Amino acid sequence: MAPRQKRLLLALDGSDRGVQTVRYAGEEDAFKGMKIVLFHVFNSIPDAYYDLEKEPKSVKVVRHVRSWESQQKKNIRNYMENARQMLLDAGHAESAVEVKIQNRKKGVARDLIIEAHQGYDAVLIRRRGFTDLKNVTMGSVTNKLLEKLTFIPVLIAGRKPVNKKVLIAVDGSPCANRAVKFVADMLGPLGNYQVKLVHVVRSGFKPEMEALEENGVPEAEPVFKTAVDILKGAGLPPENISTQMITGVISRAGAIVNKAEKGGWGTIVVGRRGLSSVGDFFMGRVSNKVVHVGRKDTVWIVT
Structure with missing residues (x-):
């Protein structure tokens, strides 16, 4: 019986730092042969907001929001597909790379934690995402993940070159x-x-x-x-x-x-x-x- 393929959950937020994390995953030979799931929690507009369409004065505003949300979804799909292609270019098999985008349910960190329970061997994250605050070592989501992901190895990608x-x-x-x-x-x-x-x-x-x-x-x-x-x-x-x-x-x-x-x-x-x-x-x-x-x-x- 063939051994079970190891699975790596790679959390992405759509930032440039996230791209660096994907690059790290592609360069690190330890991840070759693993199933890598590129996972993004999309911050969609709450459904209750669209009830405003019933109000004549709010119709234009809601249409604008719908258009904005549609564009954001398109942007993140392109971002995730580019991330997938980076791993393929690095030598990972097409069957070994999966893209998973889901609408936020309970919160970005909590949704990631729930996903991590689905048979993964490790979670790969970065210290920070979009924040550019110089004195902030880690973002709020990363801090929450470090606190709650006590049941699985957490891998934090750094900025140093990958070596063996x-x-x-x-x-x-x-x-x-x-x-x-x-x-x-x-x-x-x-x-x-x-x-x-x-x-x-x-x-x-x-x-x-x-x-x-x-x-x-x-x-x-x-x-x-x-x-x-x-x-x-x-x-x-x-x-x-x-x-x-x-x-x-x-x-x-x-x-x-x-x-x-x-x-x-x-x-x-x-x-x-x-x-x-x-x-x-x-x-x-x-x-x-x-x-x-x-x-x-x-x-x-x-x-």
């Missing part, structure tokens, strides 16, 4: 191990990715007092052993796996982002929650900070 270098933050927690398993399932069969496992221990020492264990795979190191076994078991060559322990840093998130920056790691992978037992947090402090500190980074958040 993935940095995974591990701490020995079940969630971190699931993050490793997700990467293994996505990249293991490809075999041509470099993966670095990073374990950061925060302490009162100054950042420049880092103690590093660089390169190699220390099988005796418990925090790395399980992760290394998962990656190798999925087909990733041992020589493509490296580990590093970083100690003496003030911020674990800062150390992770800094390591990715200095090492040219194109993707950062974190578990949604680490070893913290605080159940009321929808995201752990480290994963949340990585998303905000690494503003240009591609970050995969795994539940």
Whole structure:
């Protein structure tokens, strides 16, 4: 029996930043072979508004609104078709790319969340859409999705060039191990990715007092052993796996982002929650900070 085809939900809002997300999806080899659904929630005019046509003074206004809505629908259909063509041009099969446009039902974020329940393996989004506010790290829809999509990996496309270098933050927690398993399932069969496992221990020492264990795979190191076994078991060559322990840093998130920056790691992978037992947090402090500190980074958040 053939394995089930993985499915990726790619949320688009019609913005130029959304086009960049599609470009990322086309360039990232990890998504080759997946079913990609390009999904847009259309903000249609409420039906109740058209009741105004019954009022003689409102007829012209309603006609104008109908014309505007019709044009917006045409624009988004063209936008989505262009997005689809970008993926086809990047090598995806026609049968593997689907366009889905639906009228808003409960709200953009909530409609996306409902769709994400329909058998997807991950959701791909961007930090911001139409907003151009310089100091805003993420848009309101993205924030809502990060808060509510606790049942599925959320992939946030960054602005850095795509490469085959993935940095995974591990701490020995079940969630971190699931993050490793997700990467293994996505990249293991490809075999041509470099993966670095990073374990950061925060302490009162100054950042420049880092103690590093660089390169190699220390099988005796418990925090790395399980992760290394998962990656190798999925087909990733041992020589493509490296580990590093970083100690003496003030911020674990800062150390992770800094390591990715200095090492040219194109993707950062974190578990949604680490070893913290605080159940009321929808995201752990480290994963949340990585998303905000690494503003240009591609970050995969795994539940």
